[in-house]
Amino acid sequence: MPSVLQTGVEVVRTPQRPPQDERTSQVEDSELARLAATGDGDAFGILVERYGAPARRVARAILGMDEDADDAVQDGFIAAWRGIARYDPTRPFRPWLTRIVANAALDLGRKRKVRHTVAIPEHAASGTIRPDRATDHSLFRERLRLALEELPERQRIAVALFDAEGYSHAEVAEVLKVPEGTVRSYVFHARRALRRALGAFKEDAP
Amino acid sequence: MTEQSPFANDRDQSLGVELRAALDTADTDAFIGRLKTAVANAGAETSWDVLAAWAPRGLVAAVAAAGLIWLIDLPSAPQAPTALMASAPIQIEVAPSLPEAVVITVAVMEGR
Numbered sequence: 001m002p003s004v005l006q007t008g009v010e011v012v013r014t015p016q017r018p019p020q021d022e023r024t025s026q027v028e029d030s031e032l033a034r035l036a037a038t039g040d041g042d043a044f045g046i047l048v049e050r051y052g053a054p055a056r057r058v059a060r061a062i063l064g065m066d067e068d069a070d071d072a073v074q075d076g077f078i079a080a081w082r083g084i085a086r087y088d089p090t091r092p093f094r095p096w097l098t099r100i101v102a103n104a105a106l107d108l109g110r111k112r113k114v115r116h117t118v119a120i121p122e123h124a125a126s127g128t129i130r131p132d133r134a135t136d137h138s139l140f141r142e143r144l145r146l147a148l149e150e151l152p153e154r155q156r157i158a159v160a161l162f163d164a165e166g167y168s169h170a171e172v173a174e175v176l177k178v179p180e181g182t183v184r185s186y187v188f189h190a191r192r193a194l195r196r197a198l199g200a201f202k203e204d205a206p
Numbered sequence: 207m208t209e210q211s212p213f214a215n216d217r218d219q220s221l222g223v224e225l226r227a228a229l230d231t232a233d234t235d236a237f238i239g240r241l242k243t244a245v246a247n248a249g250a251e252t253s254w255d256v257l258a259a260w261a262p263r264g265l266v267a268a269v270a271a272a273g274l275i276w277l278i279d280l281p282s283a284p285q286a287p288t289a290l291m292a293s294a295p296i297q298i299e300v301a302p303s304l305p306e307a308v309v310i311t312v313a314v315m316e317g318r
Contacts, residue, residue: 045242052238057229065229070237077241078248141228148228163218164225191218 029093036084044081051094052077054165055101061160062105064149072108076101095171102157102175109153140198147197151190154178158186159194 027046035043055076059069080087080100087096148156154176161167161175162183172183 041246044245048242048245049238052241053230053234056234056237057226060229061225065231070240074241074244077245081245081248141224144224144228148225159221160225160229163222164229166217166222169215191221194221 030089033084033087033093034089036081037087044084047093047097048077051097055098057164058098058102058157058160059105061148061156061164062102062153063109065145068108068112069105072105073101075108076104079104092171095167095174098161098165098167099175106153143198144194147194150197151193155186155190155193158183159190162187163191 029047029050032043032047036047052073055073056069059072059076060066063069063072076097080097083100087093148160151159157176158172161172162169167175169180169183169187172187173180176183176186
């Protein structure tokens with residue numbers, strides 16, 4: 001399957017976070033949530049370690065690379081911790097948590113009317129000057145962030161959850177409270193918009 | 207580059223890698239540390255906390271409701287209690303007997 005990013009830019013794999021302690025990584029989310037519901041802060045702490053970074057990416061997909069995104073993640077996790085007793089352990093934990101964080105980010109976005117803007121470097125925006133390989137990738141990612149911010153909110157969330165975080169269509173649908181078909185449409189349109197926005201890099205690539 | 211079908215189930219792995227990289231920053235570990243501290247400081251909320259949070263508002267609402275009920279009831283309150291009086295039977299005044307004969311005779315003779 002061809003990628004949206006078959007643009008000639010060599011994909012650089014970012015180092016993954018080191019694996020968690022074996023003992024904690026083997027404990028199921030639902031079991032940790034059950035312990036957290038009894039007041040076990042350490043159990044919830046493991047869930048924070050496990051999902052803090054993905055939640056931050058989701059919040060950033062909604063609010064942009066802004067401190068507001070961190071505030072939204074914090075609000076979301078605190079709300080999840082306080083409402084952990086309402087979590088149904090028979091259902092997956094990750095979409096439940098993500099929905100809370102995404103809602104916190106959406107609420108914050110509405111309250112503060114945040115529209116994050118990043119000045120587009122001239123050479124990146126023009127697409128006529130090809131930077132050297134060392135800066136090529138950072139420019140590419142900057143362009144990707146900008147293209148992401150230009151997408152409608154729900155498309156941003158859908159593509160970030162599906163392609164970046166590995167959620168299924170059904171899980172994204174649960175987070176967004178829309179039918180699965182709508183999620184497919186969001187992802188399709190988001191990819192197409194990103195492909196168009198990043199097209200200049202393909203043309204520039206050797 | 208060809209368009210993907212909207213019905214495709216496949217994940218775009220390369221896009222996923224790039225999106226994660228674009229949305230991540232180097233301070234993730236420090237952020238997780240701050241997040242854990244914030245959550246620990248927030249503490250879990252028990253049902254008593256929820257009730258306590260509602261208590262002042264609940265108290266005000268109860269007082270307001272009691273006041274409203276008292277105001278509605280006010281007009282009838284000062285009335286002294288009255289004994290239920292049995293209503294007197296309605297009597298139709300009907301002459302118990304016919305007029306005497308002399309009264310009728312005098313009336314006829316006088317042409318009344």
